[in-house]
Amino acid sequence: MIIERAYIKSNREVANNIWEMHFEAPQIASEYSGSGQFINILVMNAWNHPLRRPMSIASVVKGNISIIYKIFGEVTQLLSEKKVGDEAELMGPLGNTFSNWKNGTYPILVGGGVGLAPILNLKNECDTHHVKYDIIIGARSGDEHFMDHEPEKNIILSTDDGTIGVKGTVMVPLEKMAKENENPYLFACGPEPMLEAVRNFALSNHIPAQLAVESYMGCGVGLCQGCVIHRQNGEIGRHSYHEKYSLVCLDGPIYEAKDIHFG
Amino acid sequence: MIIERAYIKSNREVANNIWEMHFEAPQIASEYSGSGQFINILVMNAWNHPLRRPMSIASVVKGNISIIYKIFGEVTQLLSEKKVGDEAELMGPLGNTFSNWKNGTYPILVGGGVGLAPILNLKNECDTHHVKYDIIIGARSGDEHFMDHEPEKNIILSTDDGTIGVKGTVMVPLEKMAKENENPYLFACGPEPMLEAVRNFALSNHIPAQLAVESYMGCGVGLCQGCVIHRQNGEIGRHSYHEKYSLVCLDGPIYEAKDIHFG
Amino acid sequence: MKQRISILADLRIKIGNETFDNPIWVASGTFGYGTEAPDLVDVNRLGAIVTKSITRQPREGNPPPRIVETPSGMINSIGLANIGVERYIREMLPIYENLSTKIIMNIAGTDIQEYVEIMKMVESVSSVIVGYEINISCPNVKKGGMEFGVDCDMTAKLTAKLRNITERLLIMKLSPNVSDIVSIGMSAQESGADAVSAINTVVGMSINANTGESNIHTTYGGLSGPAIKPVGLAMVHKLYQDLSIPIIGIGGIVNREDVVEFMMAGSVAVQIGTANFRNPGISEDILDTLEIFLEETHRAAATELIGAVKTHS
Amino acid sequence: MKQRISILADLRIKIGNETFDNPIWVASGTFGYGTEAPDLVDVNRLGAIVTKSITRQPREGNPPPRIVETPSGMINSIGLANIGVERYIREMLPIYENLSTKIIMNIAGTDIQEYVEIMKMVESVSSVIVGYEINISCPNVKKGGMEFGVDCDMTAKLTAKLRNITERLLIMKLSPNVSDIVSIGMSAQESGADAVSAINTVVGMSINANTGESNIHTTYGGLSGPAIKPVGLAMVHKLYQDLSIPIIGIGGIVNREDVVEFMMAGSVAVQIGTANFRNPGISEDILDTLEIFLEETHRAAATELIGAVKTHS
Numbered sequence A, B: 001m002i003i004e005r006a007y008i009k010s011n012r013e014v015a016n017n018i019w020e021m022h023f024e025a026p027q028i029a030s031e032y033s034g035s036g037q038f039i040n041i042l043v044m045n046a047w048n049h050p051l052r053r054p055m056s057i058a059s060v061v062k063g064n065i066s067i068i069y070k071i072f073g074e075v076t077q078l079l080s081e082k083k084v085g086d087e088a089e090l091m092g093p094l095g096n097t098f099s100n101w102k103n104g105t106y107p108i109l110v111g112g113g114v115g116l117a118p119i120l121n122l123k124n125e126c127d128t129h130h131v132k133y134d135i136i137i138g139a140r141s142g143d144e145h146f147m148d149h150e151p152e153k154n155i156i157l158s159t160d161d162g163t164i165g166v167k168g169t170v171m172v173p174l175e176k177m178a179k180e181n182e183n184p185y186l187f188a189c190g191p192e193p194m195l196e197a198v199r200n201f202a203l204s205n206h207i208p209a210q211l212a213v214e215s216y217m218g219c220g221v222g223l224c225q226g227c228v229i230h231r232q233n234g235e236i237g238r239h240s241y242h243e244k245y246s247l248v249c250l251d252g253p254i255y256e257a258k259d260i261h262f263g
Numbered sequence C, D: 001m002k003q004r005i006s007i008l009a010d011l012r013i014k015i016g017n018e019t020f021d022n023p024i025w026v027a028s029g030t031f032g033y034g035t036e037a038p039d040l041v042d043v044n045r046l047g048a049i050v051t052k053s054i055t056r057q058p059r060e061g062n063p064p065p066r067i068v069e070t071p072s073g074m075i076n077s078i079g080l081a082n083i084g085v086e087r088y089i090r091e092m093l094p095i096y097e098n099l100s101t102k103i104i105m106n107i108a109g110t111d112i113q114e115y116v117e118i119m120k121m122v123e124s125v126s127s128v129i130v131g132y133e134i135n136i137s138c139p140n141v142k143k144g145g146m147e148f149g150v151d152c153d154m155t156a157k158l159t160a161k162l163r164n165i166t167e168r169l170l171i172m173k174l175s176p177n178v179s180d181i182v183s184i185g186m187s188a189q190e191s192g193a194d195a196v197s198a199i200n201t202v203v204g205m206s207i208n209a210n211t212g213e214s215n216i217h218t219t220y221g222g223l224s225g226p227a228i229k230p231v232g233l234a235m236v237h238k239l240y241q242d243l244s245i246p247i248i249g250i251g252g253i254v255n256r257e258d259v260v261e262f263m264m265a266g267s268v269a270v271q272i273g274t275a276n277f278r279n280p281g282i283s284e285d286i287l288d289t290l291e292i293f294l295e296e297t298h299r300a301a302a303t304e305l306i307g308a309v310k311t312h313s
């Protein structure tokens, strides 16, 4: 884990209010261990926002790291105003990674909203390792999508309003695809209601699933005890020394669906 | 008095740590009434610095306003990072003006440090009105000067370390020039010790003097009662409803030396 | 002056028998006597103006430096500089006759007698003032002020005395510098206050590391601005749990979200303080955007927000 | 790990019989047990580590959400999640044997008996702890915690009991959520405390205006960070006027200027809290720049700063 001043190599809006940024961050890139990990970004020196902002790593290519982010509040707004050549201070790589996706199961990747970054990252890793998979990306409307709906390549888009791809939530294509494939393993990232739906579906159908969860983080490194999520059973986490809660920054952000619940 | 979003037309370092910025601010320019007035600048939308920053107007030319500023802390630092085409929110014009400089007396203009802006402004007004004057500009060292030492044109520079112009404070040339001219009237702006020296010299030699003072300002418009300076006698100020103190933002920043003291 | 946008939501709020056009007021000491910035604000759009604290005699206030910025806030030690009640009656009340905004007069004193005397003087001459806000929480004067606000008995006694004098709104302004703001608020309620307002400034200090000097002449001053917003919200919410009289929320409000949060915590109205220094017209802007917020969230009335926070436990 | 720059100024400070290498400590609950971020900080450079509050039994802490950012600050309601004194003794003390930094153990309890029991357990096994900081000021637990810190008698009783048990440093950590912090500090001093530390967090609240939900599960939490720096400075300075025992300054410290200001206000040492979350190595950076500051201002020792503020009045 490193703190590294990183050059911003690109910063552009890829869909409505959704941005992609590339950093030159060779040190963090060299410690990176797989999709699911995140960085903790400091955008400005001023202390009006004392805390860093966690962002999933969307890709790591030759010392360069990318993120995909949505403008929520002041800090992501400032991030979007950064220019090529500006700097940001990154802490990372943090957290654990998706696992078991190249062990003979059939990965179904599910991403919603800005929960795209780790899923796209996993998609690329699958491609690199010639692992076959399905991927489903959900959004409220077509303008939030920046990929193409290509069912023939197993890339399924869904929109709440039906403007692109399948109309409805990601659950519609997901339930279908989980049944069509043997040994499905779900990998999901997105807003909490989506994760909860995926979790319920997985548990009741006895399909294994890994969820990339988010929680409000103070430090990202185990100092503040702020980032807890509810544990389902007592057996996860080296770092989380309690039974009821798990520290997302150290023992997450990737959890088996059966190990956690959303309170 | 107006609040106006103004385009930044230029922003450059004119001497060591001293910057000049031009704004396109036609509304404020149209209400401007003379050198000594100031604007109250808001550099960013964030509220970590709740207060605006007062800056003297250094020039007004056809809807454009300039300031000369020194980087002291976070806000002036941010100001220096602004690019041409960026915006800032200006409130102004605020405060009163130098007076009596074209009434047959011989103006001696004295500026020190960043107290240059209103003095340069007055110099230009004297030029425009063909009023003859002397001007003395002091600095700690030569690298803080951005004008030339031209004694033949009555432009005298002084430096504490003697690197440019007269060695010593502005008081050395000032005392000499005040004696050489008839009906001298002093106009001074600069750090408090300089103003205090000018004031003492003026009072003990019965020479009239106007001082442009600074004080910590909360609002610039009379709402906070924060910006007071000590009154010497009870006869100044429409707005300052107290005997002991005067509101610099409304009844200043220009005062007759005899009317105030520095506590 | 700005155009009023079309209104759907009902912005009116009520305290005692008094109805206010909207819940956006300006806080005492941050808006002068209401007449200082006519170019920058249409005061008639404000729900109410709470005027600068008035004492029996005019007060010079404290020596400079009186203010300093701090992270997301500022400290002030003005020391209740004001023109005194006689000039207030003579010069200000006539001006207020011509405003359509409601005026709340803020009163400060060093002992009960002083508060009583000031109020009696105003009661005897004018009907333009709709109510009084009683400053028992100023941290910047040697005597009086906060002494009352940290003591239940003194608060009760003062409130009762003033209640006897006036039928207009009586609002006690509470200090956050106490172990238990609720008990002070209860004392005010039980002694007849129509409402409480909270919070006044938090005691703070600022030092210039380079010169070693205190940045405030009186060493301590009152911290205000966004930095104290969480403190104000907590205190308003605590008061709301136990008091039955309305609470007027104050503390670091700079935009409509802040207003919504203070109302959800239990405020019937709010006061904008430090934010006026950045922009004397900010309350009008906040009012406009609050109307839009209510419409967008399909709320028929601002009062729907009061106490609406959903707590987890 | 960073290179130590050449030192001219003497950074050592003394509390009771204990000498610390420098006045830059890290605050309880913001640095875990001191072992969490080895990549990012050389803990041996710190003046001291104050470890996370330890209770008799392990505590799960409060449900999420536990933290939220506020203007220049944050609110937390961790609820004293900790491993309990038995695991602390078993797992942490051996690690501390190998550190050259001084360890101060922070203890929290719901009644006097709990504090006493914890301290006795540690006293009986270890000499690696140089002292105790007693948390009588946690706003985030239902019982105990702040109850002590707002009451002079309870503070006195607790301090006296603990003083009887230990000869190591006994530091009482004071709450800012009181009408009069000095009287609490005096109670601690008179009952035998070696020092007081101030301040713990300020009670605060945060609401999401869009969802209407409280941003903290327990509704109220503790405000920390630069926003509260002026509050911490004022309280340290007030304590310094009246107490004769050393004061350890806490509250929103993020850079060397903040350290200088807290020392000038009367602190013998300071604790870095929230700033660790942004950068766990920040204390080292502050230490380096503090050394430079002392050299540049021709001060031979950090102790010259203590109480050196020049007030106007």
Ligand SMILES: Cc1cc2nc3c(=O)[nH]c(=O)nc-3n(C[C@H](O)[C@H](O)[C@H](O)COP(=O)(O)OP(=O)(O)OC[C@H]3O[C@@H](n4cnc5c(N)ncnc54)[C@H](O)[C@@H]3O)c2cc1C
Pocket (backbone or CB within 6 Å): A038, A051, A052, A053, A054, A055, A056, A057, A067, A068, A069, A070, A071, A072, A073, A074, A075, A076, A077, A114, A115, A117, A118, A213, A214, A215, A216, A217, A218, A253, D069
């Ligand atoms: C492990 C992890 C990975 C994430 N990856 C991504 C990503 O790839 N792309 C993306 O757009 N977003 C991601 N987020 C969320 C992102 O951190 C927030 O959107 C961001 O912090 C918003 O900051 P803001 O100042 O713009 O908004 P604010 O106005 O501060 O807050 C808006 C919302 O953002 C969330 N938030 C704010 N601060 C934090 C914090 N310190 N920790 C966690 N959440 C916070 C809260 O839910 C808050 O209500 C991730 C969060 C976590 C925990």
Ligand SMILES: Cc1cc2nc3c(=O)[nH]c(=O)nc-3n(C[C@H](O)[C@H](O)[C@H](O)COP(=O)(O)OP(=O)(O)OC[C@H]3O[C@@H](n4cnc5c(N)ncnc54)[C@H](O)[C@@H]3O)c2cc1C
Pocket (backbone or CB within 6 Å): B038, B051, B052, B053, B054, B055, B056, B057, B067, B068, B069, B070, B071, B072, B073, B074, B075, B076, B077, B114, B115, B117, B118, B213, B214, B215, B216, B217, B218, B253, C069
């Ligand atoms: C009427 C007037 C005219 C001025 N004209 C100029 C000018 O032409 N050029 C120039 O460089 N400076 C001028 N100043 C001073 C300028 O306002 C400060 O340098 C600036 O506010 C510093 O802000 P900062 O955030 O960079 O520094 P900070 O770190 O905030 O403060 C550094 C110092 O600046 C001063 N300062 C900070 N905030 C304020 C405030 N709200 N009001 C007054 N002083 C403050 C204080 O002395 C403080 O110690 C003027 C001030 C006044 C009152």
Ligand SMILES: Cc1cc2nc3c(=O)[nH]c(=O)nc-3n(C[C@H](O)[C@H](O)[C@H](O)COP(=O)(O)O)c2cc1C
Pocket (backbone or CB within 6 Å): B218, B224, B226, C027, C028, C029, C030, C052, C053, C076, C078, C080, C106, C135, C138, C173, C199, C200, C201, C223, C224, C225, C226, C228, C250, C251, C252, C253, C271, C272, C273, C274, C275
């Ligand atoms: C410069 C200044 C002067 C103030 N004067 C008074 C006053 O005279 N009477 C009073 O009751 N409150 C006074 N206050 C307190 C405010 O009314 C308000 O309670 C406090 O500033 C918190 O609100 P804010 O954070 O929005 O500023 C003053 C505040 C400031 C900043």
Ligand SMILES: Cc1cc2nc3c(=O)[nH]c(=O)nc-3n(C[C@H](O)[C@H](O)[C@H](O)COP(=O)(O)O)c2cc1C
Pocket (backbone or CB within 6 Å): A218, A224, A226, D027, D028, D029, D030, D052, D053, D076, D078, D080, D106, D135, D138, D173, D199, D200, D201, D223, D224, D225, D226, D228, D250, D251, D252, D253, D271, D272, D273, D274, D275
């Ligand atoms: C997340 C968090 C957890 C804390 N936990 C404790 C604790 O367990 N015991 C304690 O005495 N103080 C605790 N504190 C208070 C800090 O030690 C410190 O007093 C306070 O945060 C103010 O300092 P700061 O503004 O530098 O953060 C905690 C603070 C934070 C932010």
Ligand code: FES
Pocket (backbone or CB within 6 Å): A216, A217, A218, A219, A220, A221, A222, A223, A224, A225, A226, A227, A228, A247, A248, A249, A250
């Ligand atoms: S974010 Fe601080 S412990 Fe996880």
Ligand code: FES
Pocket (backbone or CB within 6 Å): B216, B217, B218, B219, B220, B221, B222, B223, B224, B225, B226, B227, B228, B247, B248, B249, B250
């Ligand atoms: S700056 Fe506010 S009254 Fe002058």
